[in-house]
Amino acid sequence: MSDRSGINDFVVRFANVNGTGSASANTMFAKTIFRMGVPVSAKNIFPSNIQGLPTWYEVRVNGEGHIGRREGVNLMISVNPQSMYQDLKNTMSGGYFMYDSTWPMPREKRREDVHFLEIPLMQLSNEHFEDPRFRQLFKNIIYVGACATLLNMDREVIVGLLRDQFPGKEKVIEKNVKALDLGMEYAKTHWEYPLPFHVTPLDMTQGKIMIDGNTACGLGAVYAGATVMAWYPITPSTSVADAFEKYCKQLRVDPETGKNKFAILQAEDELAAIGIVIGANWNGARAFTATSGPGVSLMNEFIGLAYFAEIPTVLIDVQRTGPSTGMPTRTQQSDVMLGFYASHGDTKHVLLFPSTPTECFEMTATAFDLADRLQTPVLLMTDLDLGMNDHMSDPLTWDADKQYDKGKVLSAEDLDQMETFGRYLDVDEDGITYRTIPGTHPSKGSFFTRGTSRDELARYTEDGAAYVRNMDRLLKKWETAKSLVPSPQFYPDPSGAEVGLIFFGTTTDSALEAMSVLRNEGMSVDGMRLKATPFSQAVLDFILDHKTIFVIEQNRDGQMRSVLINELEVDPQKVISVLNYDGFPITAVHITRHIRQHLPHPQSASAKAL
Amino acid sequence: MSDRSGINDFVVRFANVNGTGSASANTMFAKTIFRMGVPVSAKNIFPSNIQGLPTWYEVRVNGEGHIGRREGVNLMISVNPQSMYQDLKNTMSGGYFMYDSTWPMPREKRREDVHFLEIPLMQLSNEHFEDPRFRQLFKNIIYVGACATLLNMDREVIVGLLRDQFPGKEKVIEKNVKALDLGMEYAKTHWEYPLPFHVTPLDMTQGKIMIDGNTACGLGAVYAGATVMAWYPITPSTSVADAFEKYCKQLRVDPETGKNKFAILQAEDELAAIGIVIGANWNGARAFTATSGPGVSLMNEFIGLAYFAEIPTVLIDVQRTGPSTGMPTRTQQSDVMLGFYASHGDTKHVLLFPSTPTECFEMTATAFDLADRLQTPVLLMTDLDLGMNDHMSDPLTWDADKQYDKGKVLSAEDLDQMETFGRYLDVDEDGITYRTIPGTHPSKGSFFTRGTSRDELARYTEDGAAYVRNMDRLLKKWETAKSLVPSPQFYPDPSGAEVGLIFFGTTTDSALEAMSVLRNEGMSVDGMRLKATPFSQAVLDFILDHKTIFVIEQNRDGQMRSVLINELEVDPQKVISVLNYDGFPITAVHITRHIRQHLPHPQSASAKAL
């Protein structure tokens, strides 16, 4: 890989040991660059383990705003002897390798094509800090300091971050600054600086925030009025529950009584979690759960019940690499098929695909409105990369006048004015029928909820014709849903292209970067970002309007591509998969390589592809 | 519908009350016709209830051998006052309506276009039989007698059946014959007989048997050497377990010790059932489970584990109408998608589609061989219609020399001769690796089983490249599977057709009948019966070789069609669904109607469809 890095364009990777408190130092590094106005992205690569195994933190700095993952590490900060040689191997030719030279690396093991930056981190820390409990932590700050010098980072910004992190704790701040300066000074006295690639302030992060998707989902549920959450711990979804709880405790406690306007239950398993969500929604509260693939598998029966019994159900699926004992700490988009078709019998579901934390926030709220409006399960399909890494994104906003769309729910007054209430009567001919909440009216509106085997008035029947009517109405509702779900986002090439790229969720950053690379190379490409199923006419038109379509996704089987073909009846021959499924976020280089393979000559590309 | 019925071509429907012992009388009726050499089919239509609700038994007699369901009842035997008026409505115009006139039907409620056959069944039974416990039962035999006269059925054959049913119990036989004769005589003295449509002996059932698919599956598992079965009761799969147990007790008890060469566990639920199956197969025993849609949904996580951990797993899915509280006693083929893609992550499974009880027997055995050979889950996709109804089919045969294919299992001797054993090393380059059974060798061959996160030597790793290698090998195994699964069956039109019909499982009978109808009308149609996934080249060729393809299936969403398109990358536009999803078996009339709709003029049909 040729190194095209330079000012505001490089990758730094920190190699640490799990459970040694490196996370906060590393985050500080990324945030400093962010506060310097330079776009940055940060990915945690961590093991399925609590303590003692290698963990990495990869920061990409890119002044053009490309914040997808990029391969090729310019500066490796290796503070884990366990992974040191692997880390050295993973450093780019011509790159820099900083390591803790308290234990020097034998000459013969070094690489010629890599610059070595030796710094005795542990020794420095031990020499300057008394309390052994903190030595480990300050070691981390020291390497941040060294990086600051090497990369021209603003010391004042770092100090400011420390002040924000430890408000009023002057002693703590002082010690941290001391460690920081130790690192900065060491670098100044031992190395040439800054490195050829480094940071220069910009103002491209003005107004933006750095937040992870799971926190945004949790906040979205708070603003969307979720009052019941039931969940079962599973990486990488656990922090959705943590965030919901944290913000509920902060924002949803009645100030007068000290009582909670929410109920959160850690259920005994995922089956119970979704059962609780269904029970609560049936009974008129907004309720949701968050889980990952194994949980969705376990919820399969219940999801079908919610589909057929038409109960609003919000489920956040933070996807990880399959299967259950798979790679829980790696990212993938491999639950698309499962989410879309979940359960036995004929079922299809509304899926939402956020691609930024801001969208996690907004779409979580949308999920509740859609679930209530459509009386069906809505699955928010996010993933580990989006959920657990901080992403630069727009601030969260909420329209103060927004009313929740609670859908077709009848009040006692409504019922009093009605002739007949039929729970499954398609009064409005949109496939969506009216429902009542238990306890509403003393003599009207009660009905018995079950899967199928019932007629329009919710009476038990095993009549085949009634079954078919109901199934067909559910399809009509599916049609209605097409106009209600978020529309795709288009990234048109002004010159009009024959090649179209389709992407969604966390493939977006790299897909957009790939598009700009390809356009720079002279290839015309249009882009479409999917936001939801079912697909609207616009999605179909995009596919029909292009000769060749690439669907970029992070799974082995091209799952979204299959769903597109199934739903839209387009010719599979013109729809080409660009796939990545090694558990790491997809890169622009990966995408462009695949596209070029299929379209060797940019100019005549689309013609050839068919 | 025009009545084209006649000699050896008609439909009789019995309308009874659940739990009144009508089943054995009705079966006797169908079996008599079968023993007279005339092809017959019989379908139970029963409620999800134990006692007191309407239940129907529908018999189709067809001298040309068409044994799919046919609409239009020529002779209705109504012995359930609850459903009497509905039954009258469901009788064909010009048809015959026999009912229990102990309680006569008011004139004004009768239909003009239907012949009424009044017989005071209860009264006759009460008059001639003392013991009140048996009166109900003999009432049923009386109507069989009446039918015998009307339809020209052979009294001796019926008596023979009674003798077989009650060997040596002369008293019982005598009473039954008395009831039979009561009915026959009543018909002779009160009505004109035989009816215009009736039975004439043929020899088209020579060597055939009448058996239900679930019994055949249970027997198949016995012959295939299954020693462990774990299951959880669920209609319509329960009788698979019942049959396996019955025949194990009959055929698999060691005569010397009286001990069992099998272990059957009624598990606490479906998750446990599949867990037991996986544990037993991992430990070298052939084990299986049988369930229906809700069970498969619950097994979803475990199915994924078996796929990734590569553990042979045999699952018989007797499909029913979705969802869980749906119509458990109605048939459908709506678990195709679920079965094929079951679990989160990238998973695809081997499915087998028997279409006759004989194939249930054979394919159950095939499932074990394939599961062992491919080290993966194999799902036998049958359904309520096939599983719980008696079907005329070829006798069951077993090659006495057949050796089970236990796949790549290493013995202690093998291990002794090996340099390195790597559980996931693709030695043969077919994607299938060698496994060992616990306890085999004191120092070689032990390994640790987990989903993924492991390398070729089964060592723990979270390395992305190792993950990809493994996932790609699983795809290679999938390719290998294509040549191992049963090939499709072709029904070519000698003249070479542009229209191809694809069908599988219980759509077969009616699809074949539809083909013969269409051919008689002058339309050329080829047929292909799918027997398995993954699809082989032959399946793709069939689709490519025809301009228009109809996929006939019993679900709402055209699930098999989707799988075909996804797997074979064919253009959806030329693949048309013929669907039936009201819970009743599909009919030839239904199929031809749909095909004609798409191809109005037989001659130029295929051209137009595109």
Added chain:
Amino acid sequence: MSYKRPAFRHPDAAINEIGFHQKDYEGALSTLCAGCGHDSISAAIIQACFELSIPPHRIAKISGIGCSSKTPTYFLANSHGFNSVHGRMPSVATGAVMANKDLTYIGVSGDGDTASIGMGQFAHVVRRNLNMVYIVMNNGCYGLTKGQDSATADVGSSGKAGVPTMFSSIDLAGLALELGAGFVARSFSGDKNQLIPLIKAGISHDGFALIDVLSPCVTFNNTKSSTKSYTYVRDHMESTSIADFVPVKKEITASVQPGESKTIEMHDGSKISLSSIAEGWDPKDRLSAINAIHKASLEGEVLTGLLYIDAAQPPVHKLLNTVDAPLNSLQERDLVPSQEALEEINMGFR
């Protein structure tokens, strides 16, 4: 909102304190087998709710799958009902209770539904102390799927298939006691006099109330060799006490004799009085109840009655410290935090 009564009533038919007839608590015609124990339990539920004068629409009925779980269609037609999935009634009920603390919740399940597939959810709903009555219609077999043994079938007992159970049986009342339930009772579908007051007490109990009701399956498990048959249960029933439930608005009647009876007050002031308490057993002592159950079972007896009660255990909404209004009644103004809060949150992520 007015309580509209259906047009015609027999003038003599009794009405309860809030003006409802017994008929208002009935349901659709049962489709269970004639003689099924479950139907008697339905009748007892109807009677209990009528006598407690609960407005029918303020009751929610939730069940799993099985003959037993079908019964909610056959009582309380004016209440919302939910026939969910097999073994998962507890979780659906949990969600419902979370959403609205103010309704009365009746959960109905079978022994297969609870003790097999639902075992995990059962154990955890007990721990959670939901405010609900959990009725197990316990026939020791799988009725709806035609008679397989359930986990509550006693060792050696056999149903219609004639194969004696070999695995040790689960005593749901014993289990609930072990798991810390605050109200545990057992009864028999054939004993209306005992069952109705127990259901009433269970409904009034502010927390989770388990009533394990032996309910013979006439079709599959009413055999001579079954320990869940009408005959067996009738012959081997042993009562801890005769229970009499006294709603808050009524005085304790003279029928309860002091000295030989014990009266327990519920949170709402209503009382359950227990006369002729079995020796050495104290309805407020968990361990004594556990011992009594085990001892009875060793002797092949079935201990019935109110086995244990702790009226003071905090129910789930108290544990969760939720606001007084039902969560499902909260509106945007209660739920949406301020704009400033969001701005501050954004600030924290800069």
Added chain:
Amino acid sequence: MSYKRPAFRHPDAAINEIGFHQKDYEGALSTLCAGCGHDSISAAIIQACFELSIPPHRIAKISGIGCSSKTPTYFLANSHGFNSVHGRMPSVATGAVMANKDLTYIGVSGDGDTASIGMGQFAHVVRRNLNMVYIVMNNGCYGLTKGQDSATADVGSSGKAGVPTMFSSIDLAGLALELGAGFVARSFSGDKNQLIPLIKAGISHDGFALIDVLSPCVTFNNTKSSTKSYTYVRDHMESTSIADFVPVKKEITASVQPGESKTIEMHDGSKISLSSIAEGWDPKDRLSAINAIHKASLEGEVLTGLLYIDAAQPPVHKLLNTVDAPLNSLQERDLVPSQEALEEINMGFR
């Protein structure tokens, strides 16, 4: 088949009766947190299997998911292991036992794995009386997912997050007793002397043996406020007895004094001898064990030791009356019925 020994051994290292070194029972290097209780339990398993002289390849290790369920990688490297799915170890173990009755089965699970998601399977594996040792590495929290409370956390106890548990806790030993288990023990990861003989006895027991081992999570639940911390357990541990396990081939040593001890014989002739038995408690009386557990728990004490044993309960293969050969060893000649049988069956369907 020859027992090949790896090339180099320290000449002094002890070997057991079948010629294996302790090292042959070890596993891969642990990746658990330094100080995790689970590692001590792994060490005890290694020691127990070594001392019992079981050929390592005749042991199968099966687990669910969690830090605890990872441990089978860290012991017995020469045994087959299976890390299955969360909460489902019991069913996988059941299948394995069905397939081959002749191996030794060690099931490992966590408290989340067993008492929450696995509760149903746990209850039913107990009933089934599989021949296996079921070890729960019980830390009262979810280690692998970073410290959430599990259902075995005591009310009021709190881990690193500092939020006290509010729902009543599940006592797995108590539950197993209620469900009819034939061997129930509790121990502490920090008490090797008690734990090793219990594991040995559990392995020798012909049936299901539960060992609930308190095993502190140093990272998330070793706080002052936790009742599953090293300090709390050490301070509140109460033993029923001091156990000494005597394999079939050894004589009972003099150390066990008659009068103050009780010796229980296992099916294979080996013995477990229990000295200084707690007052009023009889290891062969289920009810006395239940009472002892409840009483200790009311006083905030943790009762450890062998709580209950019934060496005579028939294990699953006896109940199922299977042939003596392992089912996985049967061949076509044992399994395929005759041609005539099939012909007869066909006849029956004509």
